[in-house]
Amino acid sequence: MSEVAIHPSSLANALELDTPSPAQPQPLLVPTHDAALVRRAQDGDVGAYDELIRRYQERIYATVYHMTSNHEDANDLTQETFIKGFQALKSFKGDSSFYTWVYRIAVNKTINFLKQRKNRTHLSLNDLDFNAENDPDLVALVSDRTPRRDIGLSELQQKLNKAMQKLSEPHRLVVTLHDVQGLSHEEIGHIMDCNIGTVRSRLFYARQQLQAHLSDYLK
Amino acid sequence: MNPQADNFEQIRKVLALKRHEQPPPGYFQNLSARIISRIESAESDQPTLWERLGFAFGSKPAFVCALGVVACGLICIGLLSTQGTAADAIARQQPFDTQSALMLAGPQETRSSIEPVISQVSAFDQIPVRPERASYTPPRQ
Numbered sequence: 485m486s487e488v489a490i491h492p493s494s495l496a497n498a499l500e501l502d503t504p505s506p507a508q509p510q511p512l513l514v515p516t517h518d519a520a521l522v523r524r525a526q527d528g529d530v531g532a533y534d535e536l537i538r539r540y541q542e543r544i545y546a547t548v549y550h551m552t553s554n555h556e557d558a559n560d561l562t563q564e565t566f567i568k569g570f571q572a573l574k575s576f577k578g579d580s581s582f583y584t585w586v587y588r589i590a591v592n593k594t595i596n597f598l599k600q601r602k603n604r605t606h607l608s609l610n611d612l613d614f615n616a617e618n619d620p621d622l623v624a625l626v627s628d629r630t631p632r633r634d635i636g637l638s639e640l641q642q643k644l645n646k647a648m649q650k651l652s653e654p655h656r657l658v659v660t661l662h663d664v665q666g667l668s669h670e671e672i673g674h675i676m677d678c679n680i681g682t683v684r685s686r687l688f689y690a691r692q693q694l695q696a697h698l699s700d701y702l703k
Numbered sequence: 704m705n706p707q708a709d710n711f712e713q714i715r716k717v718l719a720l721k722r723h724e725q726p727p728p729g730y731f732q733n734l735s736a737r738i739i740s741r742i743e744s745a746e747s748d749q750p751t752l753w754e755r756l757g758f759a760f761g762s763k764p765a766f767v768c769a770l771g772v773v774a775c776g777l778i779c780i781g782l783l784s785t786q787g788t789a790a791d792a793i794a795r796q797q798p799f800d801t802q803s804a805l806m807l808a809g810p811q812e813t814r815s816s817i818e819p820v821i822s823q824v825s826a827f828d829q830i831p832v833r834p835e836r837a838s839y840t841p842p843r844q
Contacts (some may be wrong), residue, residue, distance in 0.1 A: 492835060530739055530742065533739070533742075534735050534739050537734070537735040537738055538735050539730055541705075541734050541735060542731055545726065549724070550724075555726060558726075562732070562734070563737060563741060566738045567738060567741055567745065570742050571745075591795075609724060610724040610726050611725065612724060612725075613725045616720065618704035619723070621716045621719060622716065622719065622720055622723075626714055640717065640720060641720055641721075644718070644720060644721065645721075660721075663715050663718040663719075664718055664719075664722060669837055691711050691714050694714050694718075695711070695714050698714070698717065701717070702713045702717070
């Protein structure tokens with residue numbers, strides 16, 4: 485896949501924004517006893533694996549959901565990810581954290597799924613929670629700063645998801661992991677098996693693309 | 704602030720909207736139970752030796768068809784090669800017998816198949832006949 489050429493000054497501007505805002509979740513802190521649960525699960529303790537699922541199900545689901553923009557697909561892929569994780573657990577050597585490892589499984593499964601699905605994109609979006617209407621940034625975005633002042637949050641959600649689906653899978657993944665889920669460049673590099681420079685350039689390109697797709701709602 | 708940076712700031716604010724997209728209430732309460740249930744049912748449905756060898760026919764109709772065609776082909780090839788071997792054996796045996804018969808019969812005249820065969824010698828000539836005087840004396844009464 486071809487990447488756009490990035491002007492150094494543009495990249496610098498993009499990188500200035502890379503510090504997660506206070507609203508974003510902080511990078512994941514892996515509990516120290518994940519390793520103990522993994523060892524028990526490797527010995528066949530399904531209860532220990534159940535605990536691992538409970539810890540990471542929301543993050544895994546969210547990543548898959550934001551990649552597919554479809555709740556049913558996200559549900560299937562999340563379940564398949566954890567099932568595959570259990571089946572492959574014996575091969576887990578502990579070189580990375582369990583979270584990173586299971587995340588890789590989710591990402592690979594999702595990308596394979598999206599390649600097979602190709603252009604058959606069908607949005608099945610989750611409802612916005614109550615807090616969205618109270619988010620001052622979002623309220624300001626739909627009421628003050630857009631030329632289409634009649635747009636509601638649901639419509640903006642539709643537009644945003646359609647714009648996300650226009651991105652390539654690696655670019656969508658970087659935006660999802662960084663701007664939606666708040667992971668650091670380093671964590672994303674581990675998950676995507678690429679260096680930080682690649683993560684940053686993909687993030688910049690993806691934001692540029694989203695900006696172009698949503699220009700009517702951002703001016 | 705740089706306009707492009709400002710736009711990225713807006714993009715990030717819009718992307719924050721996605722964090723408010725939540726699955727149906729209670730979805731995560733049952734998710735792990737569903738996954739564990741699937742794991743346990745998958746473990747109880749361990750594949751048989753036959754399936755492990757790749758003969759799970761129900762799930763691979765194309766494979767089964769291909770296997771059937773190959774099996775039929777092998778049977779046909781086997782039959783044909785068996786028949787060919789038998790014919791070769793007969794063919795190898797026949798010339799020997801014919802040749803032996805010819806050798807035993809001695810040299811023969813070759814005739815065309817459309818030429819009528821007219822024998823110059825009668826078949827009776829083959830029997831040696833010697834005329835002998837016959838004498839007959841009638842009995843006296």
